[in-house]
Amino acid sequence: GAGVSQTPSNKVTEKGKYVELRCDPISGHTALYWYRQSLGQGPEFLIYFQGTGAADDSGLPNDRFFAVRPEGSVSTLKIQRTERGDSAMYLCASSGRPVDTQYFGPGTRLTVL
Amino acid sequence: DQQVKQNSPSLSVQEGRISILNCDYTNSMFDYFLWYKKYPAEGPTFLISISSIKDKNEDGRFTVFLNKSAKHLSLHIVPSQPGDSAVYFCAASSLAGGTSYGKLTFGQGTILTVHP
Known part of the structure; x- marks a missing residue:
């Protein structure tokens, strides 16, 4: 079946702009995670959804970052007033149950000029 | 704080x-x-994964x-193949205590290159 998909694959924006990154999890997966990976580092946890609710958003770096999952499937990560330091690979993962193996999408490469 | x-x-x-990739954790x-x-x-x-109640888990060459x-x-990867060349990340989670939903904490990664 289809894996986790993320759009766009690449996003270039200017400092101060607003961006939205989309994640389509594997069908039927109730748990969804967002991670951010900077160059030369491993992925860092941002936020976890169980169903429609954000069960843990402790990894979001500041209030410019927000994520939603209104119908318990597709999720959107929203970044306001982007800064150059936001440039990174943004990865989404889903799992059938919270403790099951997480399957990752290919990521969205965000570049803030 | 790199856990x-x-x-x-x-x-x-x-x-x-054989390829041997190492990982240490503090938590x-x-x-x-x-x-x-x-x-x-x-x-x-x-x-591949392993629970803390085990000390070894095998899956084919891994x-x-x-x-x-x-x-x-x-x-451990035995025998190593050129197709194994990739970045390998170690990750850890706390299922019994702390967060019970499998939030992953990753290492920085190791680039493995297998030469023909």
Whole structure:
């Protein structure tokens, strides 16, 4: 079946702009995670959804970052007033149950000029 | 505060030989450990995992060893193949305590190159 998909694959924006990154999890997966990976580092946890609710958003770096999952499937990560330091690979993962193996999408490469 | 560390940024191995990738952790609440492999332009792919109640788990050419007292785990690949060349990430989670939903804490990754 289809894996986790993320759009766009690449996003270039200017400092101060607003961006939205989309994640389509594997069908039927109730748990969804967002991670951010900077160059030369491993992925860092941002936020976890169980169903429609954000069960843990402790990894979001500041209030410019927000994520939603209104119908318990597709999720959107929203970044306001982007800064150059936001440039990174943004990865989404889903799992059938919270403790099951997480399957990752290919990521969205965000570049803030 | 790097709770999961992979101290070797890169490893080069000859085809057919053993590759050993190492990982150390500091958080004693971690009770489930995973290895992911990542090719360029792709997301991480799950490889193998181990629960803290075990000290070894095998899956084909891949074996993960866990030494809880030393807070150390390693991934052995035998025999190594050129297609194994990728970045390998060690990850840990706390299923029994702390967060029960499998939030992953990753190491920095090790670039494995297997030469023909």
